[in-house]
Amino acid sequence: MDNESEKNPAGRDSHAMDDTAPAPDARRLRDKLARSDRPYVTLKAAVTLDGKIATRSGASRWITGEAAREFAHRLRANHDAVLVGINTVTTDDPQLTVRLPDQKATPARAVLDSLCKIDPSARFMAADGARRFVISGAQAPEARVAALREAGADVLVCDQPRPEPACFLPYLRQSGIDTLLVEGGGQVHANLIAHGEADELWLLIAGKVIGGGDAPGWCGSLGVERIEDVPRLALLPVRQAGEDIVIRGMFGSRKP
Numbered sequence: 490m491d492n493e494s495e496k497n498p499a500g501r502d503s504h505a506m507d508d509t510a511p512a513p514d515a516r517r518l519r520d521k522l523a524r525s526d527r528p529y530v531t532l533k534a535a536v537t538l539d540g541k542i543a544t545r546s547g548a549s550r551w552i553t554g555e556a557a558r559e560f561a562h563r564l565r566a567n568h569d570a571v572l573v574g575i576n577t578v579t580t581d582d583p584q585l586t587v588r589l590p591d592q593k594a595t596p597a598r599a600v601l602d603s604l605c606k607i608d609p610s611a612r613f614m615a616a617d618g619a620r621r622f623v624i625s626g627a628q629a630p631e632a633r634v635a636a637l638r639e640a641g642a643d644v645l646v647c648d649q650p651r652p653e654p655a656c657f658l659p660y661l662r663q664s665g666i667d668t669l670l671v672e673g674g675g676q677v678h679a680n681l682i683a684h685g686e687a688d689e690l691w692l693l694i695a696g697k698v699i700g701g702g703d704a705p706g707w708c709g710s711l712g713v714e715r716i717e718d719v720p721r722l723a724l725l726p727v728r729q730a731g732e733d734i735v736i737r738g739m740f741g742s743r744k745p
Contacts (some may be wrong), residue, residue, distance in 0.1 A: 491738075503514065506663035509710050511560060512562045512564070512568075513668050514739065515690070517529070517645060517688060522667055525657045526663075526742075527686065528570075528598070528658060529667065529668045529688050529690065530664045530669050530686055530689075531670050531688060531689050531690070532678050532681065532691070533561065533670055533672050533692075534672070534673055534691075534693070535552045535553045535557065535566060536552065536694055537552060537694070537697040541698060541700075541704045541707075541724055542575060542674065542706065542707050545704045546705040553730075554699065554731045554732045555731060557730040560730045561609070562587050563589065565586075567588060567598055568669060568670035569669065570596050571585045571669075572595050572598075572599040572669055572670070572672070572676065572677070573600055574600070574673065575601060575603070575607060575717075576674055577673055578611055580724070582611055584612045584615070585612075586712060589612075596670070597619055598619055598621050599657075599669075600663065602627070603626035604628060604643070605625045607715055609636060609637065609640040614637075616641055620647065622643045623643070624634060624645045624651065624656075624657045627646065627648055627650055628649055629651060645660050647670050649717050654681060655684070658686060667700070668723060671687075673707065675705055675707055675708050678708045679711055680709075682711060682740070687740050689738065690727055690736075690738045690739075690740065691736070691737050693706070693730065693733055693734075694733060694734050696733070721740075725738070725739070
């Protein structure tokens with residue numbers, strides 16, 4: 490794997506993190522990279538008090554205020570790559586870049602897209618110098634795979650119909666991605682938590698309530714029926730980001 494003097498795909502020195510900025514926990518990062526073939530996985534979502542990431546019609550701009558959005562960009566800046574699901578790309582057409590005045594490099598971008606449905610003209614695919622990963626499934630049409638590769642994307646075709654973490658996480662690590670920021674949607678977050686692949690969580694919480702069962706939340710179903718089986722996180726002190734708050738939790742804490 491890359492040593493500390495080598496560059497990652499975002500153009501930064503590996504592990505060169507700003508400890509005063511939102512970034513992966515340094516000790517946990519070192520431990521994870523030493524014992525695993527996966528990147529360090531951080532989940533992030535901007536949510537209402539009831540955990541919603543959008544209204545039932547899909548409107549989400551903006552749930553949090555300007556200070557929290559800047560905080561989120563600094564979190565992106567301290568990761569090698571940003572990953573989302575295809576529904577996020579088709580619904581929001583996000584840039585997934587770092588938009589800060591002092592930021593020179595931008596992280597790589599990755600999308601979980603079983604059938605390679607992403608439009609080559611989507612902003613995700615912009616040729617801006619950032620590496621672009623499209624992670625597809627076994628049923629992805631060969632013509633779409635070829636078109637995305639022609640457009641400059643690195644396309645991984647997993648053996649399963651839907652890409653599983655055991656397929657794409659080692660691939661990303663082998664591609665130089667040591668730190669991965671996952672920005673949703675809810676089912677992507679749930680899949681990583683259910684497989685025990687999430688290392689930490691950042692929730693940027695606005696003092697708003699959307700309500701209802703048809704508005705999407707930041708985490709999909711985990712299939713848990715007993716409280717004893719609920720994933721546990723060790724919570725760190727709450728931060729303030731303008732009018733919003735930021736909660737950070739570490740997965741893998743021991744049950745009492």
